[in-house]
């Protein structure tokens with residue numbers, strides 16, 4: 001089986017990952033990948049927003065590290081991308097970022113459900129105790145739907161991230177999923193199968209089979225990402241992810257070149 005590209009890889013510039021792009025690239029070549037993409041945490045408009053992403057002044061260094069990996073592992077196709085945090089009101093900043101380098105794709109992710117709470121941050125886990133789980137899920141999916149509808153992104157990252165630590169609402173989430181998927185479909189935006197969930201408390205790929213089946217029925221395309229923060233995590237869980245995608249009916253996934261999608265068989 002030809003593995004689909006691993007499009008969600010981080011670098012030490014984000015301050016919580018290890019291994020240089022060239023190390024990830026060598027690992028990918030060993031594992032038999034033909035294509036990968038770096039999508040490290042993009043800078044915010046204000047560098048002091050938080051402490052788990054590259055600074056704006058480091059963007060050029062990031063691009064050069066990816067270019068170096070391209071030169072040193074020429075048998076591998078290596079894409080240049082970013083994982084961008086979507087926050088309402090940041091659209092102009094994201095548009096500016098999009099023009100600064102020749103990105104192959106942009107992943108739009110929601111980590112922040114308020115201006116200062118990233119729901120996946122283990123250091124902020126106590127914040128969950130102050131909120132109803134269903135309220136957090138609604139707020140999160142509202143933002144993610146806005147991200148998909150913005151047209152700023154090629155891919156929506158880890159679509160049901162609020163399950164990371166096992167916080168699952170009792171209510172039926174189908175309406176939340178359907179609104180997100182309609183927005184994604186309208187902008188030709190893909191969703192990723194992100195295998196990091198397998199390594200977290202939820203022990204499940206993002207998104208769930210339920211959400212992915214709705215995505216397939218809605219005609220929303222897919223990509224794959226390990227969300228690796230170390231070279232050893234590259235490609236982790238891909239066999240399970242491909243199986244899940246095929247189980248719900250997907251026969252193709254997307255690759256991106258210069259922000260243009262191409263279909264490839266799965």
Ligand SMILES: [Zn+2]
Nearest residue numbers: 010014016041
């Ligand atoms: Zn990260």
Ligand SMILES: [Zn+2]
Nearest residue numbers: 083109157158
């Ligand atoms: Zn993320």
